[in-house]
Amino acid sequence: MATDRNARIVPVALAELVADADGPVIVCSQAGEVNTGGIDRFDAIADVLDAAREGRPDGAIWLHVDGAVGLWALASPRLRPRFAGIERADSWSTDAHKGLNTPYDCGIAITAHPAAHRRAMTLRADYLVDGEEDRHPIDWNPEMSRRARATAVYATIRALGRSGIVEMVERNVDMALRYAEKLAPHDGVEILNEVELNQVLVRFRDRGGDAAAHTPAVLQAVQDSGVAYPTGTMWEGEPAIRISVSNWMTTEADVDATVAALLDAHRRLG
Template identity: 55%
Template sequence: MRKSDWKSVVDTAAGAALEYFESLPERAVMPASDRALVRAALDRPPAGEGTDAAQVVAELARDLGPHVAAQSGGRYFGFVVGGLHPAAYGAEVLLTAWDQNTSMFSSTPGASVAEELAAEWLVELLGLPEGSSVGFVTGGQMATFTCLAAARNEVLRATGWDVEADGLIGAPSITVVVKAGAHSTVLRALRFLGLGEKAVVTVDCDDQDRIRADGLAEALASISGPTIVAVECGNVNTGAFDDFQAVADLVDAHREAGNPAWVHVDGAVMLLAAASPAMADRVSGLERLDSWSTDGHKLLNVAYDCGIAICRNAAAHRAAMSVQASYLEQGTGGRDPMDWNPEFSRRARGVAVYATLRALGRTGVVELVDRTSQLARRFAASLAGSGLAEIVNEVVSNQVLVRWLAPDGDNGGLADAVMAGVRAEGSAFFSGTTYRGERLMRIAVSDWATDEQDVDRAVEALLRNAHRSIAAL
């Protein structure tokens, strides 16, 4: 084996990583960087003779480090971005060192079994049907794609059509029912799957972006044939949960009328809420549905990237994803991860899930769900009490929608000015959204490291910049 100076590389990288972690409490959340500045720092073309690996790592830490966002520092509240749990970090370091292409049990038995256990623990923790299958993918987009691929194939199989063998040309049409506030990844997955956005029937929502049961009933009554319904566990704007019992009842009746049907749950934001007794009323009926997708790199706080696709019908899931080839060693007595996701070569994303679940424990997961929701309510109470802002949504999970109140009536302009000011000073990071035609600020509390002091510090920064922006009008 060709020898390498691993120790100097590991020492250099570990030292730089630890320096970064220790800087997080006071580090600017967003760096004062622009494209030209970053390119100037990094544009070092490969030298003819190459460069020592440890030197490359040291220079990468020196040159790129100042330009990274502190997304795992407790004060990053934009976009629904999770932080990084120490157990997940440690697992990722080992995974990179081990460099396992975890597609088959025969080639990577250890990582395959770790993913198998993580999958079983997740299903049990979330109260989903025993025997549900799990695929660890890149993120919520591909988790949704995976689940909807299984849905597409299964509802067509029920009509006698074999998608795996015959494709979609000439297949019975599928109607996909989504709500007006559905996440864009659902529509994108439909394009990937050859169903297209014209297959969609859109149902109105209530004032919290929950699907209206009466609207769903009306839509289903007008549909004959294979049907897929997509609902949400944690709306990306309001954090709201759809009424899963009502959805399950309506779709059960649709099936009984002779229409093959599948209900998918987009749980990217708050599927983990199913683990918390305090959320039991919000997630009631969740287990009655057919598939669930979520992001491990959001509330569970594993490293990017990690998505999780779960299907009640394991056979449909496997049929949609698996592949056979003469040179592969499959069916050797263990779980082959490639049977459950669209990738051939892949890193063992489920190992970080394994490590994080072990580190948190059941009570730690529950505490994480409940604490991030409580901190979201703390944000809402503080901002509403200031008189400078209104809270638009019912804060039922970890999402807060904020309307800044501008004296000149340009509330959206004030929201953008406040967010820009906070970003510029580096005290926190918030992102905006256009919700029902109105520009608002959105707060997502998804980092396990966030505490009350982080929230209070961020509120102070928001109010300081609000006063400054209003004074400048």
Template identity: 45%
Template sequence: MEDALNRAHAHATDWLASFATGPVGHTASETDLRAAFTKPLPETGANAGQVVDFIATRARPGLMGSPNPRFFAWVNGGATPAALATDWMVSAWDQNAALYAVSPVASIIEEIAGGWIKDLLHLPAEASFAFTTGCQMAHMTALAAARHAVLREAGWDVEQDGTFGAPPVTILTSSNRHGSLERAIRYLGFGRRALKSVETDTQGRMQPDALKAALAQTDGPVILALNAADLNIGAFDPFAELVPLAKAAGAWVHIDGAFGLFARASKTYRPLTDGMEQADSWVTDGHKWLNVPFDCGIAIIRDTKAHRAAMTLAADYVAPSHTARDQIDWNPEWSRRARAIPVYAALSEMGREGVEAMIDRCCKHCRTLTEGIGALDGAEIVSPPTLNQALVRFPLPQGTDEENDAHTSATMDAINATGEAYFSGTIWKGRTAMRISVVNWQTSDADISRTLAAIAGVLEREDK
């Protein structure tokens, strides 16, 4: 055991130390990776240390540098030292964080970590919470509670009678929603047709008049799902206007804040979220902007009764605690990782001030990077950051839309091929753009300068 763990430690620290010099993107192709790992199922076993070495050395070229400070693709985040180290211990301890009885310490730490998250994000202290695998399952958990509550109001017991024959529920949301919301809706048996898009402005924000009109046209139970930062441009719906309209109509209000909920930890960016505290449920990710390792989503729910009714579980061999928090009452899983321990560690390591400084720093870097790219010949800002997300593109002089799209993708690929930084693309308003997402505690001024130099180099080469 010790030899295998020591080798794993050496491989892990070598990988983390490579960020300054190694390529940010992966270097192996799909063919290379198949060739590296394909072998018949072994008939006999092997030495654990050798297994670790085999996997670690062959995996390395196929690793994406998502925790690298110059990784700006998707919204992946890094891992702080205390969060990563305690995540290793969580694996070594191998606790089943299902119940207090199965792992007393996992239950207690999770209870405290949940309280800290609500405190950090200025959400109601009395709300209940769940630590899930990601925001996808946090949506599902929160919307299961919403389903329970809105159908209870309509005189229907969904836990007992299911969704067949239930009063139809309408889910109002903007077309700017994340795909995970729609999938949660499908998981819960509402069906895609239950989703109704409400008009947004040019900045992707839901319009109060459009919501009023949509509410007026809707009969029966309603759930309104709002964005606290969409992943393309970080659009925040105007909560202070929208939430009261929805509440007056008896709707449940749900907030997707996969990363944007963390704006509430910053005095500078909290105003973007004003009014959101009046909602009924909020979801976010620890593995994005809190920089704990995958996988860690968080659901916070005002109606604790609805939450518990949607998730609780009893079985003859489950030994419930009568004083401590049994996670099984609040989560969609049974056996589960003690994923709140790295959350407790990250919050202990950074403190409220450290989280705020990280949020502000990421937003500052996003602004500098976007403006720096926008100032280069051959580049253009599509959407400046309101938070930590922005869009740029690389049009050709007199290029058609299609040529500009292709050139933007090709330039992004060329930037990624330098190994100096890594970006991902998107389609915004029908056109291709390169996304900039800054969510890593480690990203520094030097990383931003180095990235800008790499992009300038690519554009200069293209110019010749």
């Protein structure tokens, strides 16, 4: 599907695609695309889908928001307007082990249709206690047995509180903006995304204009330096580096040291 500079769904393209679909439709939108941090325009997408629902059976179209990277930013009054219309989705998912900094395995599903979710997740057998009247995890999760992952999530939320979460999320976004501001003015450096969240997508070209070899060489040098560990990606057919500011400990000094390491490798190798 056509997407814009920040990998956001182009609503007109979605309308065309959905018009051609004759079976059930699940639209996976994003709150924080992995390369760009792009946040889909949920209001526009929901408008397209509301129109497409006419004449189709109930439940034939489902709008999901993959908020693995970005959903915690909803807590921030400053960032929240970027998510306008997200409440119109049928389901959201997010990871506490990304923006919230809990240990791994803390994925969270949130849905406007709990009965459908329960039907999909539950399983029953004679030897299992029937949990109709109470809320039993077995009815809501893909696994039967699991450790108490929610404890880590709950403890983190209790410890940080709303204000702590907001502070952490906003700081990570500010650090991403700092990366973009510090890198952008330099020759041969291209900031490829509009920084909406904690992601910066950057490409380095050598003096001859090549990025295909130069960007991976810069990436390797910075990874080897031990200063920071950005990762690589392909963006519109050419290599790029994705910087994800996710850790609660990342400071301005860390950003500046990483920028220096990137620019040093860029100059040395380019």
